[in-house]
Amino acid sequence: MHILLGQTLSFTADPFRVPVGEALRHESRGAVAIEAGRIVAVGPADEIRAAHPQAPVTDHGRALISPGFIDAHVHYPQTAIIASWGKRLIDWLNSYTFPEEARFGDPAHAAGIAALYFDLTLASGTTTTVSYATIHPESVDAYFTEAQRRGLRALAGKTCMDENAPDNLSDTAQSAYDDSKRLLEKWHGADRLSYVITPRFAPTSSREQLAALGSLWGEHPDVLMQTHLSEQHEEIAWVHELFPEAQDYVDVYDRFGLLREGALMGHAIHLSPRERARLREAGASLIHCPTSNTFIGSGLFDMNGLMNEGQRIGLATDTGGGSSFSMLRTMAAAYEVAQLRGTPLHPAQLWWLATAGSAHALHLGDRIGTLAPGYEADLAVIDLASSPAITQRAARAETLWEEVFPTIMMGDDRAVAATYVAGRRV
Known part of the structure; x- marks a missing residue:
């Protein structure tokens, strides 16, 4: 005691x-x-x-x-490239993210960044993080090994990409399924760790890969699934070109079994009324990343409108697209975004989003937050x-x-x- x-x-x-x-x-x-x-x-x-x-x-x-603060959407492999200058989403990925992520096949590099990442987040009062790793299983092992050593509650998954990505960062539909399943069986439920099935976003996954990951989620319905949704207008137009058969961006994930309770949809800024209704109906969680949304010019999340609809919402830094490891700075940015929409948030609402709200979004509201x-x-x-x-x-x-x-x-x-x-x- x-x-x-x-x-x-x-x-x-x-x-x-x-x-x-x-x-x-x-x-x-x-x-x-x-x-x-x-x-x-x-x-x-x-x-x-x-x-x-x-x-x-x-x-x-x-x-x-x-x-402790709960950061519901991060990219720990982007720790070293945080605050890189002057890009929007697609250019950011090609100029900064993909070259850095290519280094994570090296277990020593992955372990070093994982240790540094947790040093930085714990110094900021963040005790739970939900991270995308890279396509390399070594990157997942490094994150979970370090989190386990520190006794943390932590969540992560291997990022899966088999289209529109560099050759050295591409897997296949089959290898994405196989690697994710093996990592899930190794880490999910070990101490305070949870595996998260992780297609990066629709443009970097083939229909076959999305279907394979949807099947894996169906086989393991107790885990979460994370991806990106409607972050920037150029991205949405690209999804429409790649998946013309889908009604909209949300429908792409829906068609492949990647939309239900336990889905963590990062960003979710530019949503149609149909998409908003379907997300609410499915019970998905929308993860607001305000420093990222302003830093790379994505747009203004509709916190007030989405909350009034009954959506489930968490808060996140989105490091390294986000510009701070601090959930205090993230709360401040959420306030500023809401002000720009004419709907200021009360400090209690901001604090709740960074603690109990994010725990609820992660379906961990009975354990943390x-x-x-x-x-x-x-x-x-x-x-x-x-x-x-x-x-x-x-x-x-x-x-x-x-x-x-x-x-x-x-x-x-x-x-x-x-x-x-x-x-x-x-």
Whole structure:
């Protein structure tokens, strides 16, 4: 048993569905009791300490004890090319992504980047990531090996591409199926790891490959599937040329058994009414990647409209197309995108998206993303006065959210006072 003291924030409901005041519990002097990697109690500090008088205590003062951040869409192999200049999606892939990903057949290179990637994300308070690897099985092994060594809850899959990709980054329909199945059987359910079936996106997969991966998903319905959807207009036009028989981009995936609950659709910016209705009906998760969408000029995600329709939505950095490893910066970008659409998000909604909302999108809402008894003790402790600019603004706050919002908008890794993985400070 170990007790952490600080401000505590626990979501009890979705602040997009109920008034903010009814969606959370906040203790200005709270405590989280942890045992065997799980939360056993959350509440007022005096009550928790009285119930467990012999437990050692770590006092984080006025810092906010939050669930660890959950990044629902990343490309860990792009760590080294983050913040590369001046491209849109297709040019980005050809100029930066594909040359870098070609290096991941080297197990030593893959292992080095995986270690660096988790160093960077944990320093930013992110405790769960969902990554695309490369076509190389070695890239998947490196990511999961490093995540397992650190005790992380982590998800990933081999990226599959057999068309419109460089020869050194192309597999086949059969090898994509075989490699993915072998990796799934090796890693899925090992400790806190989950395999995700991963066609990169429709333009880089043949009909045969999409069908093969749809079959694999049908054989293993408990795993997730991730891909990209409607990120840029040029991409959508390309999909229409490649799949003229399909009604639209969503229908391409639907035809091959790649659209149902457990589908993680990255970006999902430019959707028709039919596509939106079908995604909702299927129960797919839409993953909002705001720093990426602005950095490579993709467009403005319709958070308000999609939430009002009842869509399931998570939040993500999309590193390295996204320009930051920080979910604080990602929350800030989500706020800015929503402002540009005329529908500002409340700070509670932003925080929920980065924690419980993303957990819900990943179908892990019963395990992570919430401060509550029984949940895995993955935590981020956030200093709400981490820089002079933030300190002077937060000092004027009269409510919790006035105190938190400056850190959302101006915070970085300096704001992360501590990160805990399964109850262990890392």
